[in-house]
């Protein structure tokens with residue numbers, strides 16, 4: 475469904491993604507793990523068109539997207555839950571949700587998300603619908619960031635460290651949401667620092683180091699492999 479072939483991405487002269495190749499299957503959650511600075515966010519940004527690759531190819535379904543602008547990539551059905559939530563602080567909760575709203579693609583069997591359904595999924599957002607984005611707790615902001623991405627009715631979701639800075643009980647809720655989205659048929663690429671969250675939701679795990687995939691396997695294989703955990707994840 476999503477395929478990266480020998481992707482090279484730079485910031486100025488810094489060569490960050492160094493021939494990155496992997497693919498994500500339809501209806502699966504694939505977790506991308508690695509230490510700080512391994513290039514995980516750069517991978518997400520390369521796919522979303524925010525930091526386009528200088529070399530290599532990215533395909534979403536049949537479409538080549540490596541030189542497409544971000545708005546077109548979003549319209550193809552790729553949603554983004556960015557690192558650090560990036561909630562609009564001076565818009566209300568409701569405005570944060572309705573501003574990016576978009577109908578699903580034509581001829582899709584995907585679930586259609588509406589404002590009411592987002593409120594049903596996250597009752598705390600309904601209670602605070604007239605509050606400003608910056609009046610929410612970290613957990614509520616994360617729910618808002620997920621809800622905002624769902625309002626674009628994506629076919630594929632990029633999630634960048636959704637557990638960052640959250641309390642364990644909220645991280646468990648994030649895990650439940652990811653599992654529910656997967657059951658609804660959404661395909662997900664999940665960047666995480668939290669090995670246990672990633673392994674509890676993913677079908678497949680990719681480990682990244684210095685801009686390349688250095689290990690690939692099932693969550694069970696990774697949890698049993700202390701050497702890989704130690705070498706690339708600092709566990």
Ligand SMILES: Nc1ncnc2c1ncn2[C@@H]1O[C@H](COP(=O)(O)OP(=O)(O)OP(=O)(O)O)[C@@H](O)[C@H]1O
Nearest residue numbers: 485488490508509510511512513514515516517667
């Ligand atoms: N805008 C930028 N300009 C220059 N270098 C950058 C920029 N953003 C990231 N980098 C560098 O690119 C490398 C990869 O960063 P990236 O954010 O993709 O890593 P990451 O694996 O997501 O780590 P983290 O968990 O810390 O976000 C790092 O060395 C970082 O310092």
